Amino acid sequence: MRIVLSNVKLMINENVYLKDPESSALGKKILNESILLIKEIGFEAFTFKKLGQRIESNESSIYRYFENKHKLLVYLTSWYWSWMEYRLVFETANLTDPKDRLNKTIALFTEETKDDESTEHINEALLQQIIISDFTKTLLTKEVDEENRNGFFVIYKRVIHRIAGIIKEVNSSYPYPDSLASTIVEGALHQHFLKQHLTSITNCSDEISPSDFYLDLINKVLN
Amino acid sequence: MRIVLSNVKLMINENVYLKDPESSALGKKILNESILLIKEIGFEAFTFKKLGQRIESNESSIYRYFENKHKLLVYLTSWYWSWMEYRLVFETANLTDPKDRLNKTIALFTEETKDDESTEHINEALLQQIIISDFTKTLLTKEVDEENRNGFFVIYKRVIHRIAGIIKEVNSSYPYPDSLASTIVEGALHQHFLKQHLTSITNCSDEISPSDFYLDLINKVLN
DNA sequence: CATTTTTAAAAGTATTACTATTATTTTTGC
DNA sequence: GCAAAAATAATAGTAATACTTTTAAAAATG
Numbered sequence: 343m344r345i346v347l348s349n350v351k352l353m354i355n356e357n358v359y360l361k362d363p364e365s366s367a368l369g370k371k372i373l374n375e376s377i378l379l380i381k382e383i384g385f386e387a388f389t390f391k392k393l394g395q396r397i398e399s400n401e402s403s404i405y406r407y408f409e410n411k412h413k414l415l416v417y418l419t420s421w422y423w424s425w426m427e428y429r430l431v432f433e434t435a436n437l438t439d440p441k442d443r444l445n446k447t448i449a450l451f452t453e454e455t456k457d458d459e460s461t462e463h464i465n466e467a468l469l470q471q472i473i474i475s476d477f478t479k480t481l482l483t484k485e486v487d488e489e490n491r492n493g494f495f496v497i498y499k500r501v502i503h504r505i506a507g508i509i510k511e512v513n514s515s516y517p518y519p520d521s522l523a524s525t526i527v528e529g530a531l532h533q534h535f536l537k538q539h540l541t542s543i544t545n546c547s548d549e550i551s552p553s554d555f556y557l558d559l560i561n562k563v564l565n
Numbered sequence: 566m567r568i569v570l571s572n573v574k575l576m577i578n579e580n581v582y583l584k585d586p587e588s589s590a591l592g593k594k595i596l597n598e599s600i601l602l603i604k605e606i607g608f609e610a611f612t613f614k615k616l617g618q619r620i621e622s623n624e625s626s627i628y629r630y631f632e633n634k635h636k637l638l639v640y641l642t643s644w645y646w647s648w649m650e651y652r653l654v655f656e657t658a659n660l661t662d663p664k665d666r667l668n669k670t671i672a673l674f675t676e677e678t679k680d681d682e683s684t685e686h687i688n689e690a691l692l693q694q695i696i697i698s699d700f701t702k703t704l705l706t707k708e709v710d711e712e713n714r715n716g717f718f719v720i721y722k723r724v725i726h727r728i729a730g731i732i733k734e735v736n737s738s739y740p741y742p743d744s745l746a747s748t749i750v751e752g753a754l755h756q757h758f759l760k761q762h763l764t765s766i767t768n769c770s771d772e773i774s775p776s777d778f779y780l781d782l783i784n785k786v787l788n
Numbered sequence: 789c790a791t792t793t794t795t796a797a798a799a800g801t802a803t804t805a806c807t808a809t810t811a812t813t814t815t816t817g818c
Numbered sequence: 819g820c821a822a823a824a825a826t827a828a829t830a831g832t833a834a835t836a837c838t839t840t841t842a843a844a845a846a847t848g
Binding site: 383384386387475478479481483487490498499519520522525528529536540544546558559 | 606607609610698699701705710713718721722726729741742744745748751756758759762765767768775777778781785786
Binding site: 612613614624625628632633634 | 835836838
């Protein structure tokens with residue numbers, strides 16, 4: 343199923359950016375090329391100076407959009423979860439059986455993503471790779487409580503709550519729906535990472551996907 | 566059950582350090598105080614200069630033990646997993662029923678740690694807090710493949726394999742023992758973090774522990 | 789006690805993560 | 819179509835980081 347996103351603007355918390363990057367050509371270039379550059383050299387080595395060189399623009403111009411690279415990463419991850427939320431709502435809309443809805447949901451959040459061609463300035467497949475390697479780092483900081491208060495993670499939290507809600511529809515007496523949802527979403531990212539880099543401690547491979555593992559898991563846990 | 570570690574030296578891969586920190590008083594001070602300082606200001610803000618000031622020693626002296634702070638963190642995390650492996654072997658040694666062994670194991674890896682008084686230069690409870698916030702960062706780098714080849718993560722991987730082995734004893738036909746083990750160990754760290762900072766997306770609290778959640782989960786998955 | 793090793797102190801370098809200033813270009817509103 | 823405002827580019831500068839190097843002093847060891 344192809345999603346039409348052309349007319350939808352994903353809303354990202356305003357505290358994350360100084361100037362909305364979706365409001366200008368340079369801003370979109372920043373999003374687009376930062377994904378490529380972070381994927382290429384890793385988030386730790388990524389700097390605004392290097393990004394500036396790459397987009398043939400100035401370091402200081404990028405600073406007018408984002409205070410620092412951490413906030414740019416929070417922006418990109420928020421965009422990703424917002425896009426996933428949209429897909430979740432869209433792709434489960436016509437499913438009435440809670441079990442179908444749950445299986446579809448788990449598949450969506452544990453599968454590898456293909457690029458969605460309806461957004462030209464974001465390569466979703468590459469963005470998912472960045473989410474796998476770097477999303478957790480946006481949370482694991484000394485500033486997490488303050489940033490959480492400032493709404494940096496609202497979209498992610500909303501996504502987890504939606505999934506927890508679907509879990510409850512299937513089994514309303516299960517006592518840990520939020521923990522199960524957060525464990526699966528975060529765990530799926532981790533299994534993708536292990537599949538790519540630490541293959542010996544996962545059963546996921548070209549034949550077995552994280553989806554297989556988590557679909558099996560959730561059905562056993564909820565029945 | 567109290568563990569006697571006085572006579573045991575946990576072996577850490579030699580590629581991680583330049584000089585064995587357990588071989589000198591300064592080295593032990595580096596381990597001891599780095600745990601306190603990382604906990605205090607966070608790993609990102611932690612520098613060898615600050616650590617040097619704190620232990621009233623010189624920055625350059627610390628560089629003779631560890632090439633950089635990342636390797637110091639890999640050392641600390643390896644030490645932690647080595648200690649956990651020791652506890653795992655010790656505490657399951659006299660259990661013959663596979664189910665008992667598994668439950669004990671899951672409890673061990675999902676519970677909050679109390680300081681083990683038998684090692685004076687490491688505060689295990691604080692170290693666990695660092696593991697919760699920072700262990701994943703040691704893996705999520707651009708250099709993970711090279712460091713993995715150099716044996717930086719052998720202890721962690723061995724721990725996961727041990728747990729996977731115990732899972733297989735309980736249910737030899739379960740198809741994803743390694744993924745289940747890695748999901749639980751890593752997921753438990755994540756649930757502890759959520760419990761502390763993003764309480765709305767976990768059911769873990771003062772009343773419900775990550776152990777409750779994962780013990781329930783593993784028994785449902787394997788039966 | 790002489791040699792080696794370890795540690796400390798100081799200085800130096802390249803890079804990072806910004807900020808500030810000024811100039812130029814682009815956009816917009818009348 | 820032009821003046822004003824806003825955005826961008828270029829340059830320079832700063833404080834901190836993440837080291838390396840050198841030299842000297844202290845401690846350990848054979």
